[in-house]
Amino acid sequence: MSSQQELVEQLNKCRADVSSLKGRLDELDREKESWFRKKSEISDKIKASIQKIKEAKAKRDAFTKEVKDLKPKRDALNKELVQKSSEFDKLKKDRMNASKSSGIRDSPSSIKQQIEKLEFRIETDTPSFEREKELMKKIKALKKIYNEAAGLLEISSKAREASEAIKKLRAEANGIHRLIQEKAKQSQALHEEIIDLSKGISRMRSDEEAAFVKFLELKRQFAGSNTDFKEKLKEMDLARSRLERIHSDRKERRRQEIDSILKSKEEAVNEKIKKRQKLTTEDLLVFQKFGKD
Numbered sequence: 001m002s003s004q005q006e007l008v009e010q011l012n013k014c015r016a017d018v019s020s021l022k023g024r025l026d027e028l029d030r031e032k033e034s035w036f037r038k039k040s041e042i043s044d045k046i047k048a049s050i051q052k053i054k055e056a057k058a059k060r061d062a063f064t065k066e067v068k069d070l071k072p073k074r075d076a077l078n079k080e081l082v083q084k085s086s087e088f089d090k091l092k093k094d095r096m097n098a099s100k101s102s103g104i105r106d107s108p109s110s111i112k113q114q115i116e117k118l119e120f121r122i123e124t125d126t127p128s129f130e131r132e133k134e135l136m137k138k139i140k141a142l143k144k145i146y147n148e149a150a151g152l153l154e155i156s157s158k159a160r161e162a163s164e165a166i167k168k169l170r171a172e173a174n175g176i177h178r179l180i181q182e183k184a185k186q187s188q189a190l191h192e193e194i195i196d197l198s199k200g201i202s203r204m205r206s207d208e209e210a211a212f213v214k215f216l217e218l219k220r221q222f223a224g225s226n227t228d229f230k231e232k233l234k235e236m237d238l239a240r241s242r243l244e245r246i247h248s249d250r251k252e253r254r255r256q257e258i259d260s261i262l263k264s265k266e267e268a269v270n271e272k273i274k275k276r277q278k279l280t281t282e283d284l285l286v287f288q289k290f291g292k293d
Helices: 003-102 108-125 129-274 281-289
Strands: none
Touching: 003 129, 108 129
């Protein structure tokens, strides 16, 4: 096999290898960039989740602070509620004891009316001395009962006030307690969201790392294939250069051969001219080639 034929075959093989390597490079580049995009997309999602965590933490901390601020208010109300309940229980007990000891059945207003009637009788009926003493004794007894009834009424009034205060305090304390529960519930929900987001970030970081490792591996393969591609291009260029040199050398030899033939023909034409021989058309062409008349 001639050197030229070997070079032609080598060049053809290099072209096939270059085409194959170029296809492989394009495939590796697409796959490499695909994994890099995937890694970038995961990174963006991680950043978004981190931002959500920051926002959720800010809201959770705000709710936690509200709960912390509300608890002393609720505790103060509960403490006051206990005091008022104790006060109310004492008033109920006092009212019950006063009611039992006095045996009062009529209201203070009714007793007062009885006293006024008896006093009116003394003033208008002019009773006897004994009768007046009897009426005065009865009036005195009724006044005592009236004073006891008035005290019982005052205790009842204070008990009602205490009961109303208890209702108000309980409603306010329960309202704050419900608010604390709601705020605590919202804080807990945000805390759980933060935990879920953190777990998601951990999973995404693992996926991000795996994508980046894959990208680096493909990048390494791409660099290796690119080196092979460049080496194969050099080999192809060298084979082409050698073929071109062979063609150039062959062309130069052919030109020299033609020049030699023409030179010999020129000498023959010149000899004919010297001998005044008839020139042929070919002779004239040779003569014109070398620029002579």
